[in-house]
Amino acid sequence: MLRFLTRRVLGAIIILLLISIVTYFLFFVLPADPARLACGKNCSNPDLVAAIHHRMGLDLPIYQQWWDYIKGIFVGRTMPDGQNCGAPCFGFSFANDTAIWPLLKDRYPTTFSLAVGGSAAFLIIGVGLGMLSAWQQGKTFDRFASSISLIGNSVQIYFIGPLAIALFADNLGWFDHGHDPTWTSDPIGSLNGLVLPCLVMSVIFWSNYSRQTRSLMVEQLSEDHIRTARAKGMGSKYVFYRYALRGAAASIITIFGIDLGSVFGGAIITEYTFGLHGLGNLAVNAVGQRDLPLEMAVMLFSASAIVIFNIVVDAAYAIIDPRIRLA
Amino acid sequence: MTTLTKPEAQPTPQGSEHFLSVRDLYVQFATEDGTVKAVDGLSFDLDRGKTLGIVGESGSGKSVTNLAILGLHNPRNTTIAGEIVLDGQELTGASPRTLEKMRGKKMSMVFQDSLTALSPYYTVGRQIAEPYMKHMGASKKEAKDRAIEMLARVGIPQPKTRVDDYPHQFSGGMRQRAMIAMALVCDPELVIADEPTTALDVTVQAQILDLLKDLQQETGTAIIFITHDLGVIANMADDVLVMYAGRAVERGTVRDILKTPEHPYAWGLLGSIPRLSADVDVPLAPIPGSPPSLLNPPSGCPFHTRCAFVDTVGGDRCSTERPLLPAGRGSACHLTVAQKRDIFTEQIQPRLR
Numbered sequence: 201m202l203r204f205l206t207r208r209v210l211g212a213i214i215i216l217l218l219i220s221i222v223t224y225f226l227f228f229v230l231p232a233d234p235a236r237l238a239c240g241k242n243c244s245n246p247d248l249v250a251a252i253h254h255r256m257g258l259d260l261p262i263y264q265q266w267w268d269y270i271k272g273i274f275v276g277r278t279m280p281d282g283q284n285c286g287a288p289c290f291g292f293s294f295a296n297d298t299a300i301w302p303l304l305k306d307r308y309p310t311t312f313s314l315a316v317g318g319s320a321a322f323l324i325i326g327v328g329l330g331m332l333s334a335w336q337q338g339k340t341f342d343r344f345a346s347s348i349s350l351i352g353n354s355v356q357i358y359f360i361g362p363l364a365i366a367l368f369a370d371n372l373g374w375f376d377h378g379h380d381p382t383w384t385s386d387p388i389g390s391l392n393g394l395v396l397p398c399l400v401m402s403v404i405f406w407s408n409y410s411r412q413t414r415s416l417m418v419e420q421l422s423e424d425h426i427r428t429a430r431a432k433g434m435g436s437k438y439v440f441y442r443y444a445l446r447g448a449a450a451s452i453i454t455i456f457g458i459d460l461g462s463v464f465g466g467a468i469i470t471e472y473t474f475g476l477h478g479l480g481n482l483a484v485n486a487v488g489q490r491d492l493p494l495e496m497a498v499m500l501f502s503a504s505a506i507v508i509f510n511i512v513v514d515a516a517y518a519i520i521d522p523r524i525r526l527a
Numbered sequence: 528m529t530t531l532t533k534p535e536a537q538p539t540p541q542g543s544e545h546f547l548s549v550r551d552l553y554v555q556f557a558t559e560d561g562t563v564k565a566v567d568g569l570s571f572d573l574d575r576g577k578t579l580g581i582v583g584e585s586g587s588g589k590s591v592t593n594l595a596i597l598g599l600h601n602p603r604n605t606t607i608a609g610e611i612v613l614d615g616q617e618l619t620g621a622s623p624r625t626l627e628k629m630r631g632k633k634m635s636m637v638f639q640d641s642l643t644a645l646s647p648y649y650t651v652g653r654q655i656a657e658p659y660m661k662h663m664g665a666s667k668k669e670a671k672d673r674a675i676e677m678l679a680r681v682g683i684p685q686p687k688t689r690v691d692d693y694p695h696q697f698s699g700g701m702r703q704r705a706m707i708a709m710a711l712v713c714d715p716e717l718v719i720a721d722e723p724t725t726a727l728d729v730t731v732q733a734q735i736l737d738l739l740k741d742l743q744q745e746t747g748t749a750i751i752f753i754t755h756d757l758g759v760i761a762n763m764a765d766d767v768l769v770m771y772a773g774r775a776v777e778r779g780t781v782r783d784i785l786k787t788p789e790h791p792y793a794w795g796l797l798g799s800i801p802r803l804s805a806d807v808d809v810p811l812a813p814i815p816g817s818p819p820s821l822l823n824p825p826s827g828c829p830f831h832t833r834c835a836f837v838d839t840v841g842g843d844r845c846s847t848e849r850p851l852l853p854a855g856r857g858s859a860c861h862l863t864v865a866q867k868r869d870i871f872t873e874q875i876q877p878r879l880r
Contacts, residue, residue: 425645443646522695
């Protein structure tokens, strides 16, 4: 297990470095110059542009810039304009010269809460529906659930989001409009404001889970060892939960790990639909404003989430399936 | 003995005290292409302490018959007609709950491929202990002790440590032993062994067969032994039922079937066994053709499409009239008793030496 973890963590670091290189270098492939945002109408003055370039560190060779950025994350750095930036340093925003790490820390609770709530919702609803469908295989509920899944798969968040707000917040008044959580000062209000975003986000995911779970369970139920379990007199429910679900769990966890990675990296559309300020919102701003340090930070965060959950999933395999020994 | 009024006459008169009686069993599956007649009017009896061998090619209805006895068919697309009586209890009409309580306790099954037939997710010990806890109301501790005892009984070394192993940590032969331990954990009175040695090499196969025989002598269980291996049948069975296309085509003691078989299909089965003593220049004589589709079985005698003696019977009797299986020793074939005897001694037997 220790060897497995060391190997995977080393691999993850290499992957993250590669991602950071690609992100950094791709930025310079695009023609727009971030300095132009800063100088506006005065950009006809080449000296001014050069000065801004120097302040942003853009006058250094690209590999040097990249290395300074990566090094700064671990040991901190002094910016070319003399500002001090302690570790972990993700630089200062090109757009408004604020430090990025505090910004991330400020935004992450929203993304984290949305990810936890949303993924719990789609896992429970999706897997639950899929199991019921498999149990009722071929009957009315099964067909009903398949249709619902198809609808869930084809709707968009920006369509059902406003619909849900109009119905549950404006008309029925069951939940707040979505808003950013402030867990320390108002935990109940935070929870209330997250219900709708989490549920709406879960819709596009759970249809996938219910269909996957259903087909995995149906496949498992036709396995020989299920027949053996029934042949020794174990009840259908017992066989369903203890044998078939156990077999389906490994595959469900695989897709769950991938989806977890993506929701913890920020849910752009959900955040926009409900006016939340999480990582997704930050990412869109970064790209729109040609804000390289912010882009890098958000990218590294999202990528780390995906890489970490992949390691967790692989470790979970070994617990679920004794045939897999991690080494 | 009764008269031959049904496709298969009763092996013995009704109301006799057989431990297991199967009467006119029909098992049909509804598929998209039509109805598959997997078992088509099958009757047989089995007494305690005896072993019935069921032989036949793949798709002859051997396994389906036994899944029907256990009630393990899919109720959604399967129809079962006929009578299965186990120790006075009617099984074809029994509720799923009744069957569930009997499975594993009164009757149990040893499956063919122990790697897929055991769950990879639970330890061997747990899988053996489960039915003991359910049927005997034993505690976890008692059931685990019982599992260790059973593993020891089927000859697994160091059962106390092996009980916590997973199936993939066992060798093929050990897994099959564990499977037998699992089937026998509640001392069932009927054990159905569905090709339990097919996936094993010959030495392990012999060990497993010996083990089953020993356990049968200790406990007096009735065994239904399904196989396509006549060598195994010779070793294990008291009585033999030869099945073809969902029907019994010949019935007799193991000696009858191996020494004086009557049905052309049984001749074919015996003729296709390679013999070490045979002349190397004489080719094996396989049965020509392939098993018939059970969606659309041949008219008359189902074997007539592959049978070399249709002309001996004469006319179109073989393709129009279904031959009956007489009660007790006998075969479902239109050849006369004298013809069967003559053909066997003159044409078949010389090839079997």
